[in-house]
Amino acid sequence: MTPDAWTSWPSREALARDTRSRPRRVIGWSVRTGLLTLMLWGTFTNGLFGPWEIVVGLIGVLVCALLGVAFFRTSLDNRLWPSLGLLGMLVLAGFGAGQAGATVPATVLWCACAVTALERLPLAAGAPATAVALGAYVVVDTDDWLTTAATTAGLCLAGYVLRLDAEARGSAQRLLAQERAARVAEAERAALDERSRIAREIHDVLAHSLSAQLVHLEAARLLIEREPAGEFRDQVLQRVVAARSMAREGLSETRQALSALRGEVSPVEDFLRQLVTAEPAEVRVEGERRALTAQASQAVRRVAQEALTNVRKHAPGARVQLRLEYQPDFVVLEVRDSGGRSPEGDLAVSGSGYGLLGMRERAELLGGTLEAGPGKEGFVVSLRVPA
Numbered sequence: 001m002t003p004d005a006w007t008s009w010p011s012r013e014a015l016a017r018d019t020r021s022r023p024r025r026v027i028g029w030s031v032r033t034g035l036l037t038l039m040l041w042g043t044f045t046n047g048l049f050g051p052w053e054i055v056v057g058l059i060g061v062l063v064c065a066l067l068g069v070a071f072f073r074t075s076l077d078n079r080l081w082p083s084l085g086l087l088g089m090l091v092l093a094g095f096g097a098g099q100a101g102a103t104v105p106a107t108v109l110w111c112a113c114a115v116t117a118l119e120r121l122p123l124a125a126g127a128p129a130t131a132v133a134l135g136a137y138v139v140v141d142t143d144d145w146l147t148t149a150a151t152t153a154g155l156c157l158a159g160y161v162l163r164l165d166a167e168a169r170g171s172a173q174r175l176l177a178q179e180r181a182a183r184v185a186e187a188e189r190a191a192l193d194e195r196s197r198i199a200r201e202i203h204d205v206l207a208h209s210l211s212a213q214l215v216h217l218e219a220a221r222l223l224i225e226r227e228p229a230g231e232f233r234d235q236v237l238q239r240v241v242a243a244r245s246m247a248r249e250g251l252s253e254t255r256q257a258l259s260a261l262r263g264e265v266s267p268v269e270d271f272l273r274q275l276v277t278a279e280p281a282e283v284r285v286e287g288e289r290r291a292l293t294a295q296a297s298q299a300v301r302r303v304a305q306e307a308l309t310n311v312r313k314h315a316p317g318a319r320v321q322l323r324l325e326y327q328p329d330f331v332v333l334e335v336r337d338s339g340g341r342s343p344e345g346d347l348a349v350s351g352s353g354y355g356l357l358g359m360r361e362r363a364e365l366l367g368g369t370l371e372a373g374p375g376k377e378g379f380v381v382s383l384r385v386p387a
Contacts, residue, residue: 006124009078010163013170015120016076043102057102064093064109075120083121087113087129091136098140110137111155118159119166130156199258207258210251217244268292268300268331272322275304280319287326296387299362300324300333303370306355307335307381315339318378330368331387339378356381 009015040061044054071086090113098106110133117129134152141148217240224237269285276283292300304322311320318337325332356372363370368385 007122009075009122010120010166011170011174012076012078013173014163014166015170039104039108043104048101053100057097057100060093060097061105064090067093071116072120080122080125084125084129087117087121087133091133094133094136103140107137107140110134114155115159115162118156119162126159130159202254203258207251207254210247210254213247214244214251217247268297269324271301272304272324275308276320276322279308280317281308281322282320283322283324285324285326289326292331292387295366296331296385299359299366299368299385300331300383302362303333303359303381303383304335306359309355310379310381311335311337315378326387329386330384333381333383335381336375337378359383 040058043049044057049057067086067090071083071090074082074086090109094106094109094113097103097109114130114133114137117126117133120126121129134155138148138152141151143151221237221240221244224233224240227233267289269283269289272283308320311318315337318339320338321334321336323332323334323336325334356370360370360372363383363385366385368383370381370383372381373379
């Protein structure tokens with residue numbers, strides 16, 4: 001046995017009762033309750049105690065139960081001295097019960113302390129505590145020395161076997177947790193590989209197509225600019241320039257989507273600052289920053305883009321405030337403009353804005369919410385999604 005085995009605590013998985021199966025816990029509590037009931041019934045119905053003594057004895061049993069629960073909690077938290085103090089109080093309670101004539105409860109209490117000390121404490125502390133409890137048992141035991149020695153040896157063996165059993169269950173729980181984590185990692189890796197494959201397909205088809213469109217539209221713009229000025233020529237040039245801008249934006253959006261599929265997404269706060277570079281806007285970040293899931297990150301980006309697009313359409317020149325808040329289990333994006341929205345362009349909650357309606361559906365699919373409506377000044381879009 002190594003020196004660490006004497007000073008180390010049993011693992012938390014071993015000490016926690018939730019590592020046991022439900023049927024095992026039910027059977028264990030049923031056996032304990034039945035034995036305790038029979039012991040108390042046999043002790044207090046033999047005519048040795050009066051009514052008030054029985055009441056005091058039941059109160060003592062309740063106090064011992066509370067001390068036992070406290071011992072289980074302190075040992076679960078690996079607090080040595082409080083655990084030893086509570087165990088000592090239980091041993092003293094056994095002496096009190098023995099002096100009052102309740103030798104059977106006292107013996108059971110000492111034996112339980114001996115077994116539990118070996119099961120839940122470091123061996124360097126549990127072995128002396130077990131020796132003290134068994135010493136108290138030996139003092140009051142009236143059997144012959146061979147029976148007493150066999151009983152004490154059996155109790156020591158029982159405590160150590162329970163310790164080994166708890167450690168085995170704890171190891172099984174840790175292995176099971178590691179296996180689950182490995183399966184989750186494998187599933188995430190498979191999903192990332194599939195997203196990378198889809199990203200390659202999109203890049204080979206859509207990105208190349210948009211790039212080719214940009215080249216042709218730029219060539220068309222240069223050819224049109226060579227023509228003599230005129231109303232028709234200016235209208236065609238305006239349409240070509242608009243189509244070139246749309247193709248450039250589409251290519252940028254496609255590249256962002258490809259980066260998201262590959263898991264190479266830049267931080268959301270950086271994206272928001274880039275998004276409002278040419279806008280009269282302010283970006284504020286609150287909370288402890290952390291990496292978001294791909295779904296949450298995409299939802300925040302798309303809502304921010306849609307909200308800014310609506311501001312440009314319906315409140316051109318309005319000042320915009322973007323607030324990104326990292327909460328423990330959620331991320332919140334709030335886009336607020338300073339007003340100037342025309343009545344016919346007002347995207348109220350009635351659902352006249354189909355872009356925000358799509359963002360609301362995206363948020364709900366992720367288990368979040370999206371609210372859009374008039375604020376104190378202008379219009380407010382608020383997104384809240386798990387992250």
